[in-house]
Amino acid sequence: MSPLRRHPVTLxxxxxxxxxxxxxxxxxxxxAGARVDVAFDWEEAAAGASVxxxxxxxxxxxxxxxxxxxTRVALKGPLETPxxxxxxxANVTLRKLFETYANIRPVRELxxxxxxxxxxxxxxVVVRENVEDLYAGIEHLQTxxxxxxxxxxxRKGSEKIIRFAYELALREGRKKVTTASxxxxxxxxxxxxxxxGEELAPEYAPIEANHLIIDNVAHQMVKDPAQFDVIVATNLxxxxxxxxxxxxxGGLGFASxxxxxxxxxxxxxxxxxxxKYAGKNVINPTALILSATMMLRHLGEHDLADDVEDAVxxxxxxxxxLPQDVVRQQGGDVEAATSTxxxxxxxIESLGTRxxxxxxxxxxxxxxxxxxxxRWVDGEARLAEVGPARVVGLDYxxxxxxxxxxxxxxxxxxxxxxxxxxxxSARGVVVWPKAAPAxxxxxxxxxxxxxxxxxxxxxxxxxxxLIERVAHLAPWGHLEKLRVWVDTExxxxxxxx
Ligand code: NAD
Numbered sequence: 001m002s003p004l005r006r007h008p009v010t011l012x013x014x015x016x017x018x019x020x021x022x023x024x025x026x027x028x029x030x031x032a033g034a035r036v037d038v039a040f041d042w043e044e045a046a047a048g049a050s051v052x053x054x055x056x057x058x059x060x061x062x063x064x065x066x067x068x069x070x071t072r073v074a075l076k077g078p079l080e081t082p083x084x085x086x087x088x089x090a091n092v093t094l095r096k097l098f099e100t101y102a103n104i105r106p107v108r109e110l111x112x113x114x115x116x117x118x119x120x121x122x123x124x125v126v127v128r129e130n131v132e133d134l135y136a137g138i139e140h141l142q143t144x145x146x147x148x149x150x151x152x153x154x155r156k157g158s159e160k161i162i163r164f165a166y167e168l169a170l171r172e173g174r175k176k177v178t179t180a181s182x183x184x185x186x187x188x189x190x191x192x193x194x195x196x197g198e199e200l201a202p203e204y205a206p207i208e209a210n211h212l213i214i215d216n217v218a219h220q221m222v223k224d225p226a227q228f229d230v231i232v233a234t235n236l237x238x239x240x241x242x243x244x245x246x247x248x249x250g251g252l253g254f255a256s257x258x259x260x261x262x263x264x265x266x267x268x269x270x271x272x273x274x275x276k277y278a279g280k281n282v283i284n285p286t287a288l289i290l291s292a293t294m295m296l297r298h299l300g301e302h303d304l305a306d307d308v309e310d311a312v313x314x315x316x317x318x319x320x321x322l323p324q325d326v327v328r329q330q331g332g333d334v335e336a337a338t339s340t341x342x343x344x345x346x347x348i349e350s351l352g353t354r355x356x357x358x359x360x361x362x363x364x365x366x367x368x369x370x371x372x373x374x375r376w377v378d379g380e381a382r383l384a385e386v387g388p389a390r391v392v393g394l395d396y397x398x399x400x401x402x403x404x405x406x407x408x409x410x411x412x413x414x415x416x417x418x419x420x421x422x423x424x425s426a427r428g429v430v431v432w433p434k435a436a437p438a439x440x441x442x443x444x445x446x447x448x449x450x451x452x453x454x455x456x457x458x459x460x461x462x463x464x465x466l467i468e469r470v471a472h473l474a475p476w477g478h479l480e481k482l483r484v485w486v487d488t489e490x491x492x493x494x495x496x497x
Contacts, residue, residue: 007299008041010067010074015049016273017283017340018077024285024344025075025292031348032308038301043067048079048090049273059090065097068264075295076268077288080275092137095130100259100266101157102164103128104294105242111317111358113250114329117225124228125174126245127165128238130259132157133189135235142477143399146444153189153234156378158196164260165232166204173365176208176229177201180217180237187492193234217241221248246270253284253325256291258298267295281339284323286312289347293361302366307351309361314353321346386485390457393419393450393482394466395491398474400445407474408432411447414469418462422448423497430496445474448494450482 011026013019026042033039045064052059059079068074079090094100105126109117138150162179169177179197181190194211201209212220214237220227221241225248233241246255255270269287277283289312296305315321322330324337338346354360377385400407404424412421424432425446431439449466451458467479483490 005038005301006041007038007073007301008043008071009295010064010071011042011044012047012064012074012076012079013044014047014077014273015080016078016275016278018048018079018273020279020281020283020340021269021285021288022075022077024340025288027344028289028308028311028347029292029296032304032311032351035307035351036304038304043071045074047076047094049082051090052082057088058093059088060093060097068094068098068266072264073295073299074264074266075288075292076266078269078271078273080273092135094266095259098261098264098266099131100261100264101129101131101160102258102260103130103238103242104168104258104260105245105270106256106290106294107242107245107249109249109358110254111313111355112319112322113254113316113326115248115250117248120226122225122248124225124245125168125172125230126238126242127161127168127230127232128242129157129161129233129235130238131235133235140478142397143444146399146442146477148477151186151189153192155192155196158193158234159200162193162197162200162232165230166200166207169207169230170204171365174207174229176210177204178217178228178231179209179211180214180231180233180241181211182214182237183211184213190234197232214241218244221245243270250329251325252287253323254286254290256287256289256294258291258294260298265295265298267291267298281341282324282337283340284325285340285343286316286323289344303362306360306362308347310354311347311350311352313355313358313361314350315343315346317355317357318350386487389483389485389490391463391481392454392456392458392484393422393448394458394463395480395482396447396449396467396470397477397479398445398447398470399443399477400474401441401443402474403441404431404435404439404445407445407447410473411470414466414473415449416462416466416469418451418453418456418458419449419466420452422450423494424448425494425497428494430494434496436496444477446494448482448497 013022029040045067047060047064051061081089107124109122132152134149134151136152140148142148165177179194181194183191183194221244252271257268257270259266269291271287274283293305293309321338321343323343324334327334327337408424415421423430426442429436
């Protein structure tokens with residue numbers, strides 16, 4: 001008899017329907033583990049609404065953090081963000097605390113689940129960058145009525161997630177990685193993401209690599225979803241298309257996910273706490289059960305993961321235990337649907353059974369050895385690589401009600417001997433010296449000052465003196481240095497510049 005393998009796991013039941021789906025999943029894992037001599041040491045931990053209500057504004061108490069630091073693995077129910085408690089999401093806090101930069105959402109056609117795409121063979125994974133982009137949550141009102149959010153994309157963050165996507169493709173025996181971006185419009189942020197995808201692709205041959213604009217991904221996903229294998233995207237785009245992808249195969253009741261960091265992994269359903277169903281024992285627990293199979297693979301328990309996944313597939317295929325959301329989709333009598341706990345019982349009964357109409361999970365390729373790849377060059381070494389930047393100007397974002405012509409004339413006169421006013425723009429469109437054909441004054445302009453000598457390197461004192469002069473005319477919202485590296489201009493041109 002093989003020795004008993006034990007796995008410590010932090011279990012966060014969470015809010016709303018969380019405790020019900022967490023209990024169902026835990027029972028299945030314990031039962032499946034017992035058949036093959038594997039046991040879980042569950043460390044139950046709190047997060048979310050109950051924690052906010054106790055006055056902890058982070059939503060994630062110290063004991064929970066300590067447990068995850070110990071176990072390095074968490075299975076998590078949904079967490080609510082109650083309105084009026086500081087608006088911090090405990091989910092985002094967890095992501096940031098443990099730097100779980102990769103959000104993985106596999107989407108596969110399931111047996112017995114009616115969808116428009118039945119039989120097309122949908123089997124894809126959406127890999128979403130999970131800590132950068134607009135989710136940094138850095139927002140400012142530039143005037144009382146002009147809001148701004150900072151979209152932060154780093155080369156390092158992009159490289160990490162794109163490598164993750166390729167390595168996942170290798171590990172799972174997948175054939176293609178699609179980098180999805182909005183590089184056509186956002187040349188620096190999304191453009192960097194696209195370029196890194198292109199730079200890394202040759203390292204991962206023979207995986208086929210392509211790039212699609214994110215809106216086209218949405219279109220193609222609805223038209224012909226089976227063409228996708230692995231899709232990697234920045235945070236917000238990944239968020240949206242992964243929800244779209246889950247909708248193709250049966251919806252939130254089936255959408256599983258994993259959040260991986262360098263040392264910690266957190267597994268959770270995509271859905272939220274569905275408060276109107278809380279405590280009613282009617283919600284579909286499949287999403288969290290399938291998330292738990294990802295956790296089992298992460299723990300190296302591949303046979304066990306296959307057993308649990310196949311038991312779910314066989315249960316759905318048999319059609320005898322259908323949760324309420326499936327019955328509703330089929331137009332059946334929801335009163336006759338299987339309860340959350342009843343579904344868990346049916347899966348436990350099916351342990352050891354393989355599905356017949358869809359491939360067994362056991363037929364999929366296992367983790368292969370992954371070639372170590374060059375990692376991101378950090379710190380001083382990177383600075384030496386890219387060299388120093390020259391400062392060639394300043395973008396001064398200001399609140400003003402002056403007309404473009406009047407503002408342009410006044411601001412040009414303030415430029416001083418080393419600088420000149422290149423243009424004024426409003427929401428990225430030049431309004432001075434050329435007038436925009438149609439102009440709806442937003443009360444907020446950007447003045448772009450540039451060095452008269454293109455080879456100049458402006459000292460801070462020059463810019464500070466300029467800021468002082470201009471501030472008398474119009475207060476600044478924010479300021480951006482215009483910089484140039486040997487190989488890169490660090491600012492985009494305005495429309496019409
Ligand atoms: P939700 O996912 O909780 O529910 C929306 C609807 O989807 C439900 O009313 C239900 O009809 C359906 N649904 C969801 N899960 C289902 C399941 N397992 N089986 C069958 N049907 C299911 O989304 P919401 O109502 O927008 O959010 C409720 C709360 O959950 C909010 O506080 C939100 O912030 C939070 N939330 C948390 C997470 C997370 O912890 N990862 C994710 C999303 C939302």
